Amino acid sequence: MRVVVVGLGYVGSVCSACLASHGHEVMGVDLSEFKVGCIERGESPIVETGLPAMIARERKAGRLRATTRIADAMVGAEVVLLCVGTPSAADGSLDLTHVKRSCAEVGASLANNGVRTTIVMRSTMLPGSVEEQLLPVLEQASGMKAGDGFGIAYNPEFLREGSAVADFEGALYTVIGADDPGSADALKRLYHDVGGELLVTAIRTAEMLKYVNNAFHALKVAFANEIGRLSQRERVDSHEVMRLFLKDTRLNVSPAYLMPGFAFGGSCLPKDLRAITSRSVAHHLELPVLQNILRSNDEHIEAAIHLIERLKKRRVGVLGLSFKAGTDDLRESPILRVIGTLVGKGYSVLLHDPNLDMERVLGANRRFVEDEVPYLPERMRHTVDEVLRDSEVVVIANGSAEYRELGPRLVAGQVLVDLVHAVDPATVRNAEYHGLAW
Ligand SMILES: NC(=O)c1ccc[n+]([C@@H]2O[C@H](COP(=O)([O-])OP(=O)(O)OC[C@H]3O[C@@H](n4cnc5c(N)ncnc54)[C@H](O)[C@@H]3O)[C@@H](O)[C@H]2O)c1
Numbered sequence: 307m308r309v310v311v312v313g314l315g316y317v318g319s320v321c322s323a324c325l326a327s328h329g330h331e332v333m334g335v336d337l338s339e340f341k342v343g344c345i346e347r348g349e350s351p352i353v354e355t356g357l358p359a360m361i362a363r364e365r366k367a368g369r370l371r372a373t374t375r376i377a378d379a380m381v382g383a384e385v386v387l388l389c390v391g392t393p394s395a396a397d398g399s400l401d402l403t404h405v406k407r408s409c410a411e412v413g414a415s416l417a418n419n420g421v422r423t424t425i426v427m428r429s430t431m432l433p434g435s436v437e438e439q440l441l442p443v444l445e446q447a448s449g450m451k452a453g454d455g456f457g458i459a460y461n462p463e464f465l466r467e468g469s470a471v472a473d474f475e476g477a478l479y480t481v482i483g484a485d486d487p488g489s490a491d492a493l494k495r496l497y498h499d500v501g502g503e504l505l506v507t508a509i510r511t512a513e514m515l516k517y518v519n520n521a522f523h524a525l526k527v528a529f530a531n532e533i534g535r536l537s538q539r540e541r542v543d544s545h546e547v548m549r550l551f552l553k554d555t556r557l558n559v560s561p562a563y564l565m566p567g568f569a570f571g572g573s574c575l576p577k578d579l580r581a582i583t584s585r586s587v588a589h590h591l592e593l594p595v596l597q598n599i600l601r602s603n604d605e606h607i608e609a610a611i612h613l614i615e616r617l618k619k620r621r622v623g624v625l626g627l628s629f630k631a632g633t634d635d636l637r638e639s640p641i642l643r644v645i646g647t648l649v650g651k652g653y654s655v656l657l658h659d660p661n662l663d664m665e666r667v668l669g670a671n672r673r674f675v676e677d678e679v680p681y682l683p684e685r686m687r688h689t690v691d692e693v694l695r696d697s698e699v700v701v702i703a704n705g706s707a708e709y710r711e712l713g714p715r716l717v718a719g720q721v722l723v724d725l726v727h728a729v730d731p732a733t734v735r736n737a738e739y740h741g742l743a744w
Pocket of ligand 1: 341
């Protein structure tokens with residue numbers, strides 16, 4: 307099929323390349339000339355396992371292209387996937403500005419596009435967003451009626467950064483939120499040979515499902531981390547206790563996210579929790595479980611800061627800046643709050659992350675660096691050795707493979723603060739080892 311993907315970020319670039327690899331003719335669109343340039347040169351705009359090779363191959367085969375102009379991409383488009391960001395507004399509510407703007411542009415190009423187009427929202431958005439906020443924009447911009455002139459659907463994205471390509475290929479199921487058969491059929495054709503079982507449901511249900519997933523994942527992380535902090539005080543091995551807990555697969559659904567580690571972060575869980583709690587407040591609903599997950603997560607970040615401060619050493623090296631291994635995504639990475647606090651208190655801080663190339667970060671996200679992490683460029687080091695050499699305290703903040711083997715390389719007088727249970731404490735023979743919650 308001829309597919310347009312609007313937004314070439316973490317979701318859109320993976321969708322584009324994977325759909326092209328299944329034989330679809332894909333045109334990606336982004337406002338960022340950097341990201342469009344990457345795709346056009348056959349390079350990946352993000353760090354993601356397996357993606358660079360796939361983009362290079364699909365670009366060469368002519369199935370994947372990109373442009374900065376939606377209007378240029380729309381001719382003959384049978385399916386348009388909207389994958390633009392839906393960040394938190396200042397009050398925590400959901401900000402649909404980017405999706406509305408792209409709907410207006412897509413709508414304006416619908417009339418002369420030559421085929422029936424189904425517009426599919428992939429961005430995370432609260433129930434009612436498609437029907438009440440986006441449909442009117444599309445109808446007004448196109449002068450057409452949904453169902454008649456064009457189709458509309460919601461197709462939640464469940465990929466995890468770091469294993470996004472494998473998640474796309476190995477999905478257990480694909481949820482198609484569609485309220486008319488024509489739109490559901492378009493998505494069934496798009497996913498006919500990938501995406502597991504195809505489940506069709508109402509648009510509102512599909513919108514809600516994404517929040518149910520993310521709230522539950524966040525709840526599991528927060529729960530495991532509270533168990534970790536309590537177990538540590540009780541001198542109980544938190545990983546052993548959770549391993550035993552998870553043996554009961556009849557009552558405890560899956561082990562994912564249930565081992566004590568560092569706080570959750572990234573571009574989805576915090577923002578999506580803020581959006582549903584802000585919605586619950588608007589409904590005057592008391593939902594104390596959901597409303598306190600972020601508080602619990604914040605306490606876990608504070609616990610990490612206190613642990614480092616209690617060591618009374620001023621030279622700190624932090625390994626791993628993105629919210630988990632295998633991605634270069636810095637958005638809402640919890641370690642950035644720890645680093646910001648230490649830098650603010652005058653600690654000498656050196657940083658390393660195997661997936662962060664400062665040139666690329668500044669190319670794609672200069673505003674983010676200047677506004678949120680201005681301390682980053684001068685403190686980043688290319689190698690772990692440069693950080694180890696000058697640090698009294700070494701903090702491991704994500705589980706990148708090269709950090710897992712660090713134990714024997716630490717010397718007497720150094721302290722290892724392991725926030726993610728990356729290192730086997732038995733391998734730290736010369737230095738002190740502190741686990742965050744174990
Ligand atoms: N990152 C994830 O792991 C993940 C997983 C599932 C769902 N989601 C959801 O998917 C959506 C996208 O997330 P992301 O992480 O890919 O965001 P992102 O910020 O990495 O990418 C969004 C892209 O959209 C582009 N864009 C914004 N407005 C545009 C416009 N008018 N025209 C063209 N391009 C435009 C931006 O330049 C950016 O490159 C969000 O709603 C997010 O909640 C993300």
